[in-house]
Amino acid sequence: MRRIALPxxxxxxxxxxxxILPALLPWSHDAIDWDHVRAPAGSPGHLLGTDELxxxxxxxxxVASRITLLVALAAALVSMIVGIAWGMVAGWAGGRVDEAxxxxxxxxxxxxFMFIVIVLMVVFGRSILLVFVGIGLVEWLTMARIVRGQxxxxxxxxxxxxxxxxxxxxxVILWRHILPNIAGVALAYLTLTLPGIIMIESFLSFLGLGxxxxxxxxxxxxKEGADDMDVAPMGLLVPGGVxxxxxxxxxxxxxxxxxxxx
Amino acid sequence: xxxxxLESLSVAIGGRVLVRDVSLEIAPGECVALAGASGSGKSxxxxxxxxxxxxxxxxxxxxxxxELAGLDEAALRAVRRDTVGxxxxxxxxxxxxxxxxxxxxxxCAMQAGGPRPDRAALGDMLDAVGLADPLTKLxxxxxxxxxxxxQRLMIACAIAxxxxxLIADEPVSALDAHLRGEIxxxxxxxxxxxxxxxxxxxxxxxxxxxxxxxxxxxxxxxxVEAGAAQMIAHAPQHAYSQALWAATPNLKSALPDxxxxxxxxxxxxxxxxxxxxxxxxxxxxxxxxxxxxLMVRAGEAVALxxxSGSGKSTIGRGIAGLGPVSAGxxxxxxxxxxxxxxxxxxxxxxxxxxDPLASLDPRWRVSDIIAEPLVHLRPDLTSWGRAGLVKKALxxxxxxxxxxxxxxxxxxxxxxxRVAIARALVAEPEMLVLDEATSALDPLVGAQIVALLKRLQxxxxxxxxxxxxxxxxAAQFCHRALVLDAGRIVEQGSIADLVNHPQAAMTQRLxxxx
Numbered sequence: 001m002r003r004i005a006l007p008x009x010x011x012x013x014x015x016x017x018x019x020i021l022p023a024l025l026p027w028s029h030d031a032i033d034w035d036h037v038r039a040p041a042g043s044p045g046h047l048l049g050t051d052e053l054x055x056x057x058x059x060x061x062x063v064a065s066r067i068t069l070l071v072a073l074a075a076a077l078v079s080m081i082v083g084i085a086w087g088m089v090a091g092w093a094g095g096r097v098d099e100a101x102x103x104x105x106x107x108x109x110x111x112x113f114m115f116i117v118i119v120l121m122v123v124f125g126r127s128i129l130l131v132f133v134g135i136g137l138v139e140w141l142t143m144a145r146i147v148r149g150q151x152x153x154x155x156x157x158x159x160x161x162x163x164x165x166x167x168x169x170x171x172v173i174l175w176r177h178i179l180p181n182i183a184g185v186a187l188a189y190l191t192l193t194l195p196g197i198i199m200i201e202s203f204l205s206f207l208g209l210g211x212x213x214x215x216x217x218x219x220x221x222x223k224e225g226a227d228d229m230d231v232a233p234m235g236l237l238v239p240g241g242v243x244x245x246x247x248x249x250x251x252x253x254x255x256x257x258x259x260x261x262x
Numbered sequence: 263x264x265x266x267x268l269e270s271l272s273v274a275i276g277g278r279v280l281v282r283d284v285s286l287e288i289a290p291g292e293c294v295a296l297a298g299a300s301g302s303g304k305s306x307x308x309x310x311x312x313x314x315x316x317x318x319x320x321x322x323x324x325x326x327x328x329e330l331a332g333l334d335e336a337a338l339r340a341v342r343r344d345t346v347g348x349x350x351x352x353x354x355x356x357x358x359x360x361x362x363x364x365x366x367x368x369x370c371a372m373q374a375g376g377p378r379p380d381r382a383a384l385g386d387m388l389d390a391v392g393l394a395d396p397l398t399k400l401x402x403x404x405x406x407x408x409x410x411x412x413q414r415l416m417i418a419c420a421i422a423x424x425x426x427x428l429i430a431d432e433p434v435s436a437l438d439a440h441l442r443g444e445i446x447x448x449x450x451x452x453x454x455x456x457x458x459x460x461x462x463x464x465x466x467x468x469x470x471x472x473x474x475x476x477x478x479x480x481x482x483x484x485x486v487e488a489g490a491a492q493m494i495a496h497a498p499q500h501a502y503s504q505a506l507w508a509a510t511p512n513l514k515s516a517l518p519d520x521x522x523x524x525x526x527x528x529x530x531x532x533x534x535x536x537x538x539x540x541x542x543x544x545x546x547x548x549x550x551x552x553x554x555x556l557m558v559r560a561g562e563a564v565a566l567x568x569x570s571g572s573g574k575s576t577i578g579r580g581i582a583g584l585g586p587v588s589a590g591x592x593x594x595x596x597x598x599x600x601x602x603x604x605x606x607x608x609x610x611x612x613x614x615x616x617d618p619l620a621s622l623d624p625r626w627r628v629s630d631i632i633a634e635p636l637v638h639l640r641p642d643l644t645s646w647g648r649a650g651l652v653k654k655a656l657x658x659x660x661x662x663x664x665x666x667x668x669x670x671x672x673x674x675x676x677x678x679x680r681v682a683i684a685r686a687l688v689a690e691p692e693m694l695v696l697d698e699a700t701s702a703l704d705p706l707v708g709a710q711i712v713a714l715l716k717r718l719q720x721x722x723x724x725x726x727x728x729x730x731x732x733x734x735x736a737a738q739f740c741h742r743a744l745v746l747d748a749g750r751i752v753e754q755g756s757i758a759d760l761v762n763h764p765q766a767a768m769t770q771r772l773x774x775x776x
Binding site: 166169181 | 579582583584605608609611612613615616617620621622623624625634635637638639682685686689
């Protein structure tokens with residue numbers, strides 16, 4: 001567990017900063033300080049400076065981290081719930097039901113994901129909710145495969161047979177015997193999907209399909225920073241650095257959890 | 263002159279001394295056996311001097327005039343390469359899956375610097391270990407060989423480079439009873455022919471009398487008794503050796519004559535057939551159980567005996583309502599049981615499985631595990647009523663009530679199997695299906711479980727279907743036995759008849775092996 005401590009502490013720090021900083025700072029993420037447009041980092045009152053519209057970069061960074069983490073968590077939860085339910089049913093039922101359910105997963109895997117998200121955006125309009133749903137609906141596929149495999153091995157185990165012999169109905173066996181025994185693997189995989197989702201969300205926002213102004217996310221900040229990087233390199237480096245740190249730490253946590261449980 | 267000599271050998275892992283003060287001597291062509299329950303340090307003693315365990319050794323180990331203690335890894339590797347051969351318990355996991363027999367043998371023959379053997383030479387090696395049709399077997403992969411053939415291949419590999427000493431760690435424990443005698447006889451013949459020494463680790467005590475020259479009995483890391491195999495087999499001195507010998511079932515001891523009288527027919531299977539779909543596109547379905555009829559009366563214990571793959575576990579699951587049944591009916595007191603059992607029908611037949619730890623959910627506490635059947639089969643009970651019955655069940659299987667709060671991982675193998683039996687008993691079934699319920703346990707613990715089953719049979723009058731590969735075990739408490747071969751019943755009758763006048767070839771092999 002010791003090897004998880006450092007990355008977990010860093011992630012906790014980022015989460016805490018994202019939650020608390022906006023309340024502490026005098027500037028909100030969309031307030032414009034007309035006196036200090038394009039202030040450099042370290043100016044009084046603006047620790048990281050301001051952008052070309054005079055908005056405080058630190059406040060924007062905190063709100064962006066908040067949104068990015070929220071999208072990632074919500075999408076991961078959606079993918080976990082759908083994936084576990086789908087995988088458990090397929091793995092337990094076996095036979096033709098399993099065949100049909102897993103072929104559906106294969107077909108969805110084959111569809112270009114970016115295309116689906118763009119179609120969803122065009123049909124239903126741009127909303128942050130749709131970003132959650134769209135990412136979650138794609139990310140559950142791998143979870144479903146992992147869970148199905150686990151369930152198929154577990155259902156042959158004698159303790160599951162013993163539960164059947166003791167008259168336990170299927171839903172009780174799934175809920176009380178199977179689910180607790182796949183929880184470790186599922187949790188480890190969930191932690192590994194978080195960085196993937198953060199990447200997707202940032203990519204969508206970078207393209208202008210994700211989170212919309214005046215709300216912001218790490219992807220938007222990176223895009224703005226990239227547009228401006230010859231005059232204000234910190235505008236790219238700081239949000240980029242936060243994002244890379246998050247990704248590395250979450251991946252480390254996920255891999256170490258996976259080594260422990262799987 | 264001795265070939266291999268251990269003098270006050272000790273083995274420590276992480277500062278804990280697990281083996282202490284073991285001394286033994288093996289002359290060329292001689293077999294010395296280490297016997298003892300699991301955890302007694304037999305394997306550590308045999309493997310540690312050659313650097314094959316995590317343990318650090320103290321004392322002295324001399325092979326062929328060369329001191330092994332204090333050698334570095336490179337020197338130990340040279341010793342393993344040139345002068346020692348190893349045979350392990352699990353032939354399937356000890357062989358490399360993607361190499362053929364010929365590749366395994368060639369690699370082993372060349373490890374000490376010999377030339378690459380040609381096909382005829384490889385065939386001769388397989389012939390020497392008694393593999394039929396050696397030239398065809400050379401092209402086979404491990405998974406295409408039977409358990410006995412794999413173990414013969416592993417022995418052929420172990421002796422391919424002409425070692426002076428062979429270390430065999432439980433070489434027959436994973437094999438069916440009737441194969442054990444053949445493999446032991448092979449090892450005896452090989453060491454007589456080649457003059458190689460054999461250090462044998464085994465808890466199959468019955469066979470040691472015939473196949474070992476001397477036996478050392480180990481308990482908790484030290485030798486409690488050593489002497490000629492004949493002496494120890496017939497007149498063990500130390501209390502632990504006596505207990506170990508007494509715990510090993512054999513057919514020489516008299517059959518019990520105090521079994522309770524069976525009552526009316528309880529469960530009856532007619533034409534039970536189970537087919538599994540074959541794997542692959544054009545594979546035919548595999549018939550695992552083919553038209554089996556069997557009947558168990560109230561209070562009767564019936565043994566279902568056969569080798570691995572004979573379909574005995576599949577029958578047990580079919581009768582307990584836990585596995586697929588393709589054709590045939592199962593009757594309970596003359597009434598057919600539905601394919602999908604109702605709660606009341608579930609209560610009647612409860613299973614106990616081979617691996618006690620795998621049969622308990624690792625995340626549940628003992629008290630919840632035992633209470634599970636009550637939750638579903640006795641919905642009328644309050645949680646107080648359940649707790650009382652769980653306590654009674656624990657007492658019935660001689661477990662301390664303090665174990666109720668433990669997780670299965672904190673139980674020993676014997677305790678875990680008692681918990682599994684308590685779970686099977688708590689809903690007051692009329693019959694138990696015991697699927698190899700003692701074979702994963704070491705002989706002393708297995709004997710305690712058998713004693714518990716005998717008591718349940720006498721006091722509770724519970725019927726049992728005993729699935730086993732061991733005729734001697736069945737003889738201890740079963741009224742009748744059915745012998746299975748390839749999914750069919752080849753012979754049935756009272757244990758005494760089967761033992762004294764075996765008719766079918768399978769029965770004769772089982773009797774010879776016990």
